[in-house]
Amino acid sequence: MRKRLVTGLLTAALLGGCSPSPPQTPPPTVTVWVTPTSTPDPLSPEPRAAPDVVQEAVDRVIARYGGEAEVAFLDGEQARTSGLVQDAPAWSTVKVPIAVAALRRDPALISTVQAAITVSDNQAAQQLWLSLGTPEEAGQATEAVLAEAGVHTAVQTAVTRPEFSSFGQTRWTSQDQVAFAAHLPCLVGAEPVLAAMGQITPGQDYGLGTIPGARYKGGWGPDPDGRYVVRQFGLLPTDGGQGMGAVALVARPASGQYADGQAMLTELAQQLPALPAVNCRA
Numbered sequence: 477m478r479k480r481l482v483t484g485l486l487t488a489a490l491l492g493g494c495s496p497s498p499p500q501t502p503p504p505t506v507t508v509w510v511t512p513t514s515t516p517d518p519l520s521p522e523p524r525a526a527p528d529v530v531q532e533a534v535d536r537v538i539a540r541y542g543g544e545a546e547v548a549f550l551d552g553e554q555a556r557t558s559g560l561v562q563d564a565p566a567w568s569t570v571k572v573p574i575a576v577a578a579l580r581r582d583p584a585l586i587s588t589v590q591a592a593i594t595v596s597d598n599q600a601a602q603q604l605w606l607s608l609g610t611p612e613e614a615g616q617a618t619e620a621v622l623a624e625a626g627v628h629t630a631v632q633t634a635v636t637r638p639e640f641s642s643f644g645q646t647r648w649t650s651q652d653q654v655a656f657a658a659h660l661p662c663l664v665g666a667e668p669v670l671a672a673m674g675q676i677t678p679g680q681d682y683g684l685g686t687i688p689g690a691r692y693k694g695g696w697g698p699d700p701d702g703r704y705v706v707r708q709f710g711l712l713p714t715d716g717g718q719g720m721g722a723v724a725l726v727a728r729p730a731s732g733q734y735a736d737g738q739a740m741l742t743e744l745a746q747q748l749p750a751l752p753a754v755n756c757r758a
Contacts, residue, residue, distance in 0.1 A: 533747035534559035542730025548650035567695025593672035625659035650724035683741030706737030719753020
């Protein structure tokens with residue numbers, strides 16, 4: 477079986493404040509391996525394109541639960557998005573780049589990273605954030621990690637909702653999350669974070685967590701009106717287990733209930749098509 481090699485670089489607002497732009501360092505190269513499964517049968521119908529499959533899944537989930545749903549994935553050449561969830565905070569998904577930045581600063585924080593990722597411990601995440609300096613310095617350090625993956629998302633450093641962390645209110649699009657996920661295995665110091673993403677605690681293993689071998693992080697929380705946004709991003713085994721495909725899911729159910737958001741993500745995850753693998757190129 478032959479493999480086609482498609483190589484591309486993924487390129488991707490801080491509310492109420494300003495922060496210096498992260499260094500414009502070029503992101504590492506990501507190689508996308510696309511493996512044909514068989515020789516096409518001229519008498520068989522053409523296989524449906526992945527974007528069509530994903531859009532149909534989004535439509536079905538919205539028809540059942542109402543509200544909004546969104547899926548972003550890397551299709552082998554570019555990040556694609558189906559559906560839309562408007563103005564969704566990152567919530568705990570932003571703990572991933574914070575953890576990478578904190579471990580680079582202090583490798584002794586490994587147990588704190590594991591708590592922040594595997595059980596989404598908020599106190600542990602706050603400790604990682606504080607280890608990076610002032611809020612402005614922590615934001616810059618986290619943005620620098622994102623920029624290495626070609627993502628220029630502004631990390632929220634000012635508390636806008638007193639009951640929640642500043643960084644959890646970062647507006648991080650699903651498309652930028654997919655770009656970051658695709659580059660995450662390439663980033664220096666990310667290995668322990670990726671390992672923790674493969675050990676998510678029971679109870680948070682809905683959505684992408686229903687897929688064996690997934691490495692992912694979830695985040696959830698209520699909008700000011702009380703309606704929950706539930707989201708995940710990460711990497712899924714693909715190509716016979718030889719690589720990982722990048723994907724991000726977001727839902728805001730009409731009911732506003734966390735449980736319905738969980739169910740929406742699970743149904744979306746179970747309907748994902750096979751994704752091409754992304755691998756770092758030496």
